[in-house]
Amino acid sequence: MKLPTLNNDYQIREKKGFRRIPIIPTEEEMLAPPPKDLPINIIDEPYDSHEEYLETHYKLLREDCISPLREGIRLLQTQPEELNSNLRIYEKINLVGISLASMGIVHRISFMIKHSERVHWATNKRLLPGTLVVFSKDNFKTMKFGTVVNRPLELLKKVYDLQVDVHFRLDAEFEWSEGYVMVEATSSYFEAYRHILKVLQELDPEKLPFKEHIIGLDQKIDVPKYLQTQRPDYKFENDIRCDIMEEWPTVEKISPGLHSSQYDALKRMLTCRLALIQGPPGTGKTYMGLKAVKILLENLENLKGPTIGPIVIACQTNHALDQFLEGIQEFEENIIRLGSRSRSNKIKPYTLYNIVQDLKLSDPSSLRNRDIGPLFKKRDDIKSKIIKLCKEIRNPFVKYDFIKKQCLTNDQLSSLKRDDWFGGEDTNSKKNYIREWLEDSIATTTSKQNDMDFQVTQLISQDSGNQMEDEDEITEEEIQDVEADYADYHETDDILKNADFEKLRSEECIRLNTSIRDDQINEYESEEDLWEIPLEIRAAMHNRWRRKRLKEVYIELKNLCEQYSKISDKIKTERIRENLSIVKSARVIGMTTTAAAKNHELLVNLKPKIMIIEEAAETLEAHIVAALTPATEHLILIGDHQQLRPSVSVHELESHKLNVSLFERLVKFLPFCQLTEQRRMRPEIRRLLTPIYKDELTDHEDVNKYPDVPGFYDNLFFFDHIEEEAYEPDSTSKINDFEARMCAKFANYLVKGRVSAKRITILSMYSGQRKLICKYLKEDFRKTPELNQIRVSSVDGFQGEQNDIILLSLVRSREQPRSSIGFLGISNRVCVALSRAKHGLYIFGNASQLKNRSDLWKSVLDILEKAGLCGQTINLCCQKHSNKEGGPASMEITVVADYNCIPPEGGCSRWCGEVMGCGHVCPSKCHMYPHNETTCQSFCMQ
Numbered sequence: 042m043k044l045p046t047l048n049n050d051y052q053i054r055e056k057k058g059f060r061r062i063p064i065i066p067t068e069e070e071m072l073a074p075p076p077k078d079l080p081i082n083i084i085d086e087p088y089d090s091h092e093e094y095l096e097t098h099y100k101l102l103r104e105d106c107i108s109p110l111r112e113g114i115r116l117l118q119t120q121p122e123e124l125n126s127n128l129r130i131y132e133k134i135n136l137v138g139i140s141l142a143s144m145g146i147v148h149r150i151s152f153m154i155k156h157s158e159r160v161h162w163a164t165n166k167r168l169l170p171g172t173l174v175v176f177s178k179d180n181f182k183t184m185k186f187g188t189v190v191n192r193p194l195e196l197l198k199k200v201y202d203l204q205v206d207v208h209f210r211l212d213a214e215f216e217w218s219e220g221y222v223m224v225e226a227t228s229s230y231f232e233a234y235r236h237i238l239k240v241l242q243e244l245d246p247e248k249l250p251f252k253e254h255i256i257g258l259d260q261k262i263d264v265p266k267y268l269q270t271q272r273p274d275y276k277f278e279n280d281i282r283c284d285i286m287e288e289w290p291t292v293e294k295i296s297p298g299l300h301s302s303q304y305d306a307l308k309r310m311l312t313c314r315l316a317l318i319q320g321p322p323g324t325g326k327t328y329m330g331l332k333a334v335k336i337l338l339e340n341l342e343n344l345k346g347p348t349i350g351p352i353v354i355a356c357q358t359n360h361a362l363d364q365f366l367e368g369i370q371e372f373e374e375n376i377i378r379l380g381s382r383s384r385s386n387k388i389k390p391y392t393l394y395n396i397v398q399d400l401k402l403s404d405p406s407s408l409r410n411r412d413i414g415p416l417f418k419k420r421d422d423i424k425s426k427i428i429k430l431c432k433e434i435r436n437p438f439v440k441y442d443f444i445k446k447q448c449l450t451n452d453q454l455s456s457l458k459r460d461d462w463f464g465g466e467d468t469n470s471k472k473n474y475i476r477e478w479l480e481d482s483i484a485t486t487t488s489k490q491n492d493m494d495f496q497v498t499q500l501i502s503q504d505s506g507n508q509m510e511d512e513d514e515i516t517e518e519e520i521q522d523v524e525a526d527y528a529d530y531h532e533t534d535d536i537l538k539n540a541d542f543e544k545l546r547s548e549e550c551i552r553l554n555t556s557i558r559d560d561q562i563n564e565y566e567s568e569e570d571l572w573e574i575p576l577e578i579r580a581a582m583h584n585r586w587r588r589k590r591l592k593e594v595y596i597e598l599k600n601l602c603e604q605y606s607k608i609s610d611k612i613k614t615e616r617i618r619e620n621l622s623i624v625k626s627a628r629v630i631g632m633t634t635t636a637a638a639k640n641h642e643l644l645v646n647l648k649p650k651i652m653i654i655e656e657a658a659e660t661l662e663a664h665i666v667a668a669l670t671p672a673t674e675h676l677i678l679i680g681d682h683q684q685l686r687p688s689v690s691v692h693e694l695e696s697h698k699l700n701v702s703l704f705e706r707l708v709k710f711l712p713f714c715q716l717t718e719q720r721r722m723r724p725e726i727r728r729l730l731t732p733i734y735k736d737e738l739t740d741h742e743d744v745n746k747y748p749d750v751p752g753f754y755d756n757l758f759f760f761d762h763i764e765e766e767a768y769e770p771d772s773t774s775k776i777n778d779f780e781a782r783m784c785a786k787f788a789n790y791l792v793k794g795r796v797s798a799k800r801i802t803i804l805s806m807y808s809g810q811r812k813l814i815c816k817y818l819k820e821d822f823r824k825t826p827e828l829n830q831i832r833v834s835s836v837d838g839f840q841g842e843q844n845d846i847i848l849l850s851l852v853r854s855r856e857q858p859r860s861s862i863g864f865l866g867i868s869n870r871v872c873v874a875l876s877r878a879k880h881g882l883y884i885f886g887n888a889s890q891l892k893n894r895s896d897l898w899k900s901v902l903d904i905l906e907k908a909g910l911c912g913q914t915i916n917l918c919c920q921k922h923s924n925k926e927g928g929p930a931s932m933e934i935t936v937v938a939d940y941n942c943i944p945p946e947g948g949c950s951r952w953c954g955e956v957m958g959c960g961h962v963c964p965s966k967c968h969m970y971p972h973n974e975t976t977c978q979s980f981c982m983q
């Protein structure tokens with residue numbers, strides 16, 4: 042088949058200013074003081090120029106990316122003994138070998154963690170593929186920069202000689218002296234920035250779509266260009282047709298059940314070339330996005346003129362993307378999700394990777410690319426040359442041919458071969474004359490290695506308590522996501538399979554007496570019989586020859602590696618053409634915003650006219666700009682700027698407004714639609730959001746019909762306490778032991794009260810608290826295995842999700858007049874935390890302090906107090922012994938002041954007293970499990 046050709050005229054021709062800075066940082070950048078003239082994102086007026094706009098976003102993002110590393114290195118240089126929270130440090134760096142991979146030359150590096158700490162690599166985010174690492178042997182006066190490509194777990198089992206694969210900007214580095222250290226930053230994951238930065242540099246601002254709105258804040262929004270020349274009738278549900286540019290039929294006709302705000306949003310999404318839709322919690326953002334996609338798909342094929350191409354869906358997170366695509370898949374099968382990995386079983390078959398695999402089986406000819414074969418052939422030739430040179434580096438003996446040509450006279454040569462006089466014929470042409478000549482200088486390195494193994498093992502057994510348990514813990518799934526995302530783009534499959542790995546270390550070495558001076562060697566240079574030279578001089582002389590030869594080898598290698606990289610780039614371009622030919626035929630293409638930047642060239646050449654971006658308000662502005670292509674005519678941004686903002690690595694950059702999203706910036710000036718009817722929270726929970734959304738939110742009737750939370754007197758309650766917060770040991774994260782126990786015990790109480798564990802989520806804003814809650818839950822796992830299914834999440838990790846019952850631990854509580862309340866003071870985060878629960882919400886915190894330190898919390902607590910839903914005791918009512926209809930008087934209420942008062946069996950404090958199947962009276966405290974799940978303790982015959 043004929044593959045499409047690629048066009049890159051979206052790129053700016055003239056590369057000056059910020060466009061010339063290499064993406065991988067430079068030494069000068071690392072050693073420079075923090076930039077003084079860092080621009081501020083302009084959020085209250087238009088930018089003066091397109092150039093200023095791009096430069097501002099580039100510089101802010103760049104600073105967010107590199108400053109943790111820069112500041113860490115500065116601290117390491119000036120106060121090496123201080124705890125360096127910016128960096129992780131690795132020692133005893135050595136070069137093991139190289140791999141000739143699709144992405145270019147990759148180096149395998151061995152290292153040790155400082156103080157031989159142990160890391161559980163399977164759940165730790167250290168050195169993930171895509172991480173920027175810096176090497177230095179002179180306390181960072183000079184540096185080498187690389188990115189981690191792969192960290193095979195089987196090479197990370199030991200405490201010493203750990204190994205990772207690293208790609209260097211200057212490919213060929215084959216000579217590593219001792220004394221190098223390697224560092225990585227603890228925040229700012231490089232891979233998340235590099236592609237965005239690259240697109241910002243390449244982008245020609247004149248070709249940026251919507252620039253008059255994005256940069257100029259123009260409020261007049263036209264019809265999408267593809268509709269400007271024609272007035273097609275759009276088909277809606279129930280076969281209603283209308284000219285969408287004219288008056289629309291009523292809601293009932295078009296889509297019964299739609300709220301008027303949803304109807305307005307739909308109009309905006311279909312008829313405005315730039316549509317902003319704000320969806321507060323539970324108002325059906327995704328639902329409306331899906332509806333728009335469905336109507337567009339049903340009608341676009343009937344348009345005249347050039348084809349519209351696939352609709353592109355981009356989300357900030359994999360999770361949101363999968364959810365959106367699952368929705369689309371209900372009405373459209375022709376979807377492709379970029380990448381190889383999706384956690385959704387429904388979406389897995391639609392990943393580009395799986396589609397290519399299927400095509401390979403069903404129709405291999407469709408994938409044949411005639412242009413790629415010769416490239417592979419060429420690259421294989423270079424590869425074999427490189428491998429040959431690597432063998433030479435690995436070999437401790439200099440090549441005979443080399444000394445023959447460049448080092449020895451004929452007489453010397455024949456003296457070297459004197460052994461053959463006795464043997465007569467040269468029977469073994471491979472005979473290593475040099476090895477024989479060097480005799481006892483030869484040693485094996487393995488013995489040295491064994492020595493070191495032994496020392497290290499001793500070291501470890503002495504302080505085996507060093508297992509690290511730190512904030513770098515993430516789940517195995519998250520790690521696999523990152524690894525897959527990286528491998529997809531960089532095609533590192535071959536590295537993962539360990540193919541063509543060339544060792545550079547030899548088992549043998551030549552022992553060298555380092556006290557031998559150059560003039561001593563010179564003295565023997567013209568000695569005709571090499572065997573007359575003393576043994577230790579022989580070794581030194583050989584070393585001189587070898588160094589001379591290696592110099593040549595390195596030059597040759599550098600040259601070959603350059604060629605190798607160039608061809609690899611060409612192969613990569615061929616891959617883009619192949620992918621383009623496959624992706625073109627899809628009707629919907631899904632990707633994360635980061636993937637959109639990674640695949641910018643593919644996307645630009647795909648020329649999609651319609652793009653929908655979900656979670657637009659939590660996506661950094663530059664990520665959205667990097668996802669756009671010159672062909673985009675219709676952009677729908679869906680989000681809510683009152684919920685989480687984009688996250689940045691460097692907190693200080695929030696004062697430069699880096700965390701203000703494009704969405705938030707635009708809704709201040711441009712027309713937008715707000716969805717106002719929520720279908721998630723019961724009305725009393727929704728009322729807590731009044732300080733944020735004023736009176737704009739209304740309730741759908743369904744939320745009045747929710748059942749009560751079993752075992753609780755109220756469905757919403759703020760448990761007020763004064764138990765103090767603390768620091769998590771060895772960390773800066775806050776914890777509150779009392780709240781953690783309360784949450785765990787209440788979760789246990791609910792589960793014992795026969796509430797499915799899947800209906801409960803425990804939220805906290807602090808990672809340390811999350812771990813502590815998990816720890817207390819685990820204590821009851823053996824007795825109540827269902828507790829295992831309770832999700833304990835950070836608030837940020839739960840945006841976009843919901844559950845029936847939420848327990849929220851606020852943590853912060855400290856009797857100090859001026860102490861801050863950290864995350865709790867950020868209204869966007871509070872908004873998310875308060876709006877996740879459908880049926881019941883229980884909050885644990887210090888009410889008087891929150892009121893003193895935050896206006897938002899003061900308003901929220903006023904609402905709670907007025908409704909009598911805040912107090913230092915919480916009322917539970919027994920599902921067996923309370924009769925809610927009979928009013929408070931007929932209820933058995935357990936008043937809980939702390940976790941010791943929570944009935945452990947889900948009932949109340951009464952005795953059970955019921956007659957069991959066997960006829961005996963139950964001797965236990967009130968419980969919710971049926972009697973057939975227990976055995977009678979009396980001397981029972983049954």
Ligand SMILES: [Zn+2]
Nearest residue numbers: 919922949967
């Ligand atoms: Zn009871």
Ligand SMILES: [Zn+2]
Nearest residue numbers: 953955963965
């Ligand atoms: Zn009983």
Ligand SMILES: [Zn+2]
Nearest residue numbers: 959961977981
């Ligand atoms: Zn019995």
